[in-house]
Amino acid sequence: MEENKKNSEPRQRGWSIADFEIGKPLGRGKFGRVYVAREVKSKYIVALKVIFKEQIDKYNIHHQLKREMEIQTNLSHPNILRLYGWFHDEQRVFMILEYAHGxxxxxxxxxxxxxxxxxxxxxxxxxxxxxxxxxxxxxxxxxxxxxxxxxxxxxxxxxxxxxxxxxxxxxxxxxxxxxxxxxxxxxxxxxxxxxxxxxxxxxxxxxxxxxxxxx
Structure with missing residues (x-):
């Protein structure tokens, strides 16, 4: 995989899972999992956080998740992980995050x-x-x-x-x-x-x- 700095950031658009090649899992949490992924067209490496809607409903975290995405999207600082965007399908919500190799x-x-x-x-x-x-x-x-x-x-x-x-x-x-x-x-x-x-x-x-x- 090429380093991110050699490629432009993933473009802003209507995303779908078809836009990404999914790689190894990076971790898992209470509500979902995180995978390394590559945006197909730009070849940009990201971390894809996958949250299951069933868990969102079960723990009633709709407002919390929306707030998290709104806040992180509007923060731009070299020491804060970027949130490039998000999308969803029938079962899952996907957050497109900066990949932290370390x-x-x-x-x-x-x-x-x-x-x-x-x-x-x-x-x-x-x-x-x-x-x-x-x-x-x-x-x-x-x-x-x-x-x-x-x-x-x-x-x-x-x-x-x-x-x-x-x-x-x-x-x-x-x-x-x-x-x-x-x-x-x-x-x-x-x-x-x-x-x-x-x-x-x-x-x-x-x-x-x-x-x-x-x-």
Missing amino acids: GELFKELRKCGYLSEKKAATYVASLANALAYCHEKDVIHRDIKPENLLLDHEGRLKIADFGWSVQSRSKRHTMCGTLDYLAPEMVENKAHDYAVDNWTLGILCYEFLYGSSSL
Whole structure:
């Protein structure tokens, strides 16, 4: 497969599954699976997230999924995974995402235990920059963790999975995210804002340098 940078991004149009060659699975979640895929005409490599409508109905996540796609589509930052578009058929919803060749940062942490000061500083700076960009646009991610931080073919960090994200200037009350990374105000079931992302950034900074027993 050629590197993405040698090809133009996939064109915006009415998509269908026939527009893609599907490759190996990259992972699976509660609602579906992710595959590496290639857009037939441009030869551009993407990640195709497949969500089953049966699961969307079962867990009543219609609004959450719509919000996720609207927010991520409108974010354009070198450290945020791009969402190029989406389409659906009778059984599935497909999200066309930027392909992060390096996979989850979680895997690197699990393999190495902890990171060098230089690498940790690079990741923290990238994440802080991306979060500042999100917060300027009133977007709170609310689920920053190593599993949701991906690495591209150059090792550049990319924030992914905006399933719990919200765009709002007012404080929120929904309890969400991953237990180990919850900010105090969320644990205490109090109203929260973008500061919950900053709390998680601090936890990750510690984990990058000293490791975590949960890894």
